[in-house]
Amino acid sequence: MSQAATDPRRVKLEENKLAKxxxxQVGQAIADYNMIEEGDKIMVCLSGGKDSYTMLDILLNLQASAPVHFELVAVNLDQKQPGFPEHVLPDYLSGRGIPFHILEQDTYSVVERVVPEGKTQCGLCSRLRRGALYSYAEAEGFTKIALGHHMDDIVETLFLNLFFGARLAAMPPKLRSNDARNVVIRPLAYTRESDIAHYAAIHEYPIIPCNLCGSQDNLQRVQVRRMMDEWERNHPGRTQQIFKALQNVAPSQLADTQLFDFANLSTQPAHAEAREQAVTWLNAKG
Structure with missing residues (x-):
């Protein structure tokens, strides 16, 4: 290890640069998508993983200097997985004086009962978790739900939908739920997972692993992640380029007839419109 890498002043400087x-990046994402507004009551979903800890920490930091007033409440869903360390999050949040609520719902038993042995459990588990959090947010008057998905998650989801769902869709930085009862925000949308992992290690968060329900290494998301990791090793910055593409969509260069009117394209738009009006007039006369 080089002397520069072990120099305390150099290390501290790099840590400060990472935090800034x-x-x-979080502030820019919030501004670009108008994620947080005056008077918002935001439910910060805290899973116990590095992403949600980092999101909560940065939102608290921004809250202190934000031009608008908003409230943050950390919410964890205890899904009653065997071996789940129930004390970790309450101890951490209480120690920092952060308002929080632990929502208890035994989704683990439901997943175990419904999903056949050997099949992937993550899909159903995620839907049940989302339903529980959405319902709680509506009942408690939260105006926004903050999730800890970062840029890598968003790009992974794009490829999952592309390869396994035959559609171009990802995770938007801001989303209104299908029932229009909740607005979801992803403040980490512009951040890379590697930066988050480093930040979490610096702060020594009490991480709760997401493997209490058993290893699921055959997941499609894992396959996509391996592909992206290889790309990143061979072509650094490719993930950012793909994310930028999601912000620079050209519907006329794709093939979705619901997004672009391919049927009425003409080399002479004005003449085509005149012909259509003439046909309409003649039909009406006839």
Missing amino acids: RLRR
Whole structure:
């Protein structure tokens, strides 16, 4: 290890640069998508993983200097998985004086009962978790639900939908739920997972692993992640380029007839419109 890498002043400087970069990226995402508004009551979903800890920490930091007033409440869903360390999050949040609520719902038993042995459990588990959190948010008057998905998650989801669902869709930085009862925001949309992992390690968050229900290494998301990791090793910055593409969509260059009117394309738009009006007039006369 080089002397520069072990120099305390150098290490501290790099840590400060990382913190500023993450705050800037989160602040920019919030501004670009109008994620947080005056008077918002935001439910910060805290799973116990590095992403949600980092999201909560940065939002608290931004809250102190934000031009608008908003409330943050950390919410964890205890799904009653065997071996789940129930004390970890309450101890951490209480120690920092952060308002929180632990929502208890035994979704683990439902998943175990419904999903056949050997099949992937994550899909059903995620839907049950989302339903529980959405219902709680509506009941408690939260105006926004903050989730800890980062840029890598968003790009992964794009490829999952592309390869396994035959559609171009990802995770938007801001989303209104299908029933229009909740607005979901993803403040980490502009951040990279590698930066989050480093930030979490610096702060030594009490991480709760997401493997209490058993290893599921055959997941499609894992396959996509391996592909992206290889791309990133061979072509650094490719994930950011793909994310930028999601912000620069050209419907006329794709093939979705619901997004672009291919049927009425003409080399002479004005003449085509005149012909259509003439046909309509003649039909009406006839």
